[in-house]
Amino acid sequence: MHQRPQAQPAPAAIATPAAARKLAEELMDVMSALLSIIERETELVRAGEIRQALQLENQKGELSRRYMVAVENLKNAQKYLAQVSPELLTTLRRHHDTFRAMLQINLTVLATAHAVSEGIVRGVNTEIQRKNIPSTYTAAGQRATPGPRNMTPLAVSRSL
Numbered sequence: 001m002h003q004r005p006q007a008q009p010a011p012a013a014i015a016t017p018a019a020a021r022k023l024a025e026e027l028m029d030v031m032s033a034l035l036s037i038i039e040r041e042t043e044l045v046r047a048g049e050i051r052q053a054l055q056l057e058n059q060k061g062e063l064s065r066r067y068m069v070a071v072e073n074l075k076n077a078q079k080y081l082a083q084v085s086p087e088l089l090t091t092l093r094r095h096h097d098t099f100r101a102m103l104q105i106n107l108t109v110l111a112t113a114h115a116v117s118e119g120i121v122r123g124v125n126t127e128i129q130r131k132n133i134p135s136t137y138t139a140a141g142q143r144a145t146p147g148p149r150n151m152t153p154l155a156v157s158r159s160l
Helices: 017-046 050-054 057-084 086-132
Strands: none
Touching: 017 050, 017 057, 017 086, 057 086
16 A cells, blocks of 8 residues: 655745755755665665665655655745855756766666566566467467467566
């Protein structure tokens, strides 16, 4: 079951440059912590250590939640930040671009791992089916297509 996100209290309006800087630092800290977890996950998946990578899920989820809250707060304060500290906004954008690039690498690694594992499972299934299907021929000498009752389903446990 998925939990519904809890409503976050509305952030106090950003009225000082110090509050704007604190908001920006919070976002950068969350992005850095999330990047650290994502980089670790990428390393583990590349090394084939899927169980260990799955153990990072709770941390990653909490940091993702904090990231979304920080981004929402920043969106609400963007006009003020652009007026008071445009260089800080530029720094945040650069940091966010790096963050997105690292996320893309992580997503590519995860997609590759998924495709490889799916290919392995399909290959195993093909071999099992090939061994279970009787080798028969039609009157015309063509290989007979097996019926559905000759197909044995493959059961896979997704728990590691």
